[in-house]
Amino acid sequence: MQKKWLGIVLSVAAAYPCVSQALTFDVRGGYREGSHSYESRYKVSQGWKTGWWASIETDNKNNKNNGRGSNETDKSDGAHSFGDSKTDYNEIESNYTIPLSDKWSFQPGGIYHWSSSGTQIRPYLRLNYKITQDLNTSIRYRYDYNTYETSNGEGESHRDSVNRLDVYLGYKVNPQWSVLWQGTVYKHVNDNYKYKNDKSWAIENAFTLRYKWNSWFSPYVEYDYLDKQGFYEGENCIAESRYRIGMTFTL
Incomplete structure (x- = not known):
């Protein structure tokens, strides 16, 4: 399935060489310290001179929650199992x-997101501002709409949609180095749904340091603090930090 989708995107992008700007392939691995779980992501994206941009990605989890489930209100997307990888x-x-x-x-x-749990449609609006030639900021509002219902803490079934707000601040240190901060707050539309911090809302802070090796290769590292959303051995409210290492290839 992963190879099929990546092949489709590459084929479509190759069909429009005269209008495309940059086709990129991004591979990333990560580790959640509180939940003791690993992740990997593969993403292909393409920009066009017309102003359009598109991407497709797939994400895997390894040893998620140490192979144990959580409570009913867990919004993690379990899916097709391949041994210790999902x-x-x-x-x-x-x-x-x-x-x-x-x-x-x-x-x-907008984002079309699907897993074994069901499908989410995530429209968003983003406003960007270039403070200086090297410093920029953005704010984005996103609404995550579930097309399926799940049970909340009181046993009621709802779609459990989510309001989300992201703030970005990026700085280009020099032609090689750049840094990015992303702050996020998100909240269940229905307060009876809880995250792993036992609240209907949560916050995240992500810090990324990127190095442009040359015109086609750019490695990066990322540190995220994910609030007290760790889950391990049946225990919630664990302070969660996530560490990621990735590489972006411009094709």
Whole structure:
């Protein structure tokens, strides 16, 4: 399935060489310290001079929750098992950049996300501002709409949709090095749904350091603090840190 989707994206992008800007392949691995679990992600993305951008990705989890389930309100996406590895989800994303001025741009978009649990549709609106040539910031509102129902803590069935707000701040240190901070807050529409921190809302902070080795290869490292959302050996509310290492190839 992973090879099939990647092959489709590569074929479509190759069919439009005159209008494409950059086709990238990103591979990333990560470890969650609180939950003692590993992850891997494979992503292909493509930008066009018309302002359109699109991507497709697949994410795997290894030893998730130490092979044990959580409570009913766990929103993790378990899926097809391959020994100790599980395909957690797949998703397709697309957006369109509308320049408003030399510094401002507006970016509507959306994500189609699916797993064994069901399908989510995630429309979003993003506003970008270039503070200086090397410093930029953005804010994005996203609504994650579940097409399926799950049971909340009181045994009621709802779609469990989520409101999400992201803030970005990126700085280009020099032609090789760049840093990015992403702050996120998200909340269940229905307060009877809880995250692993036993709250209906949670926050995340992600810090990424990237090095541009040359025109086609760019490795990076990332550290995320995910609130007290760790789950291990049946215990919730564990302080969760995530460490990631990735590589981006521009084809």
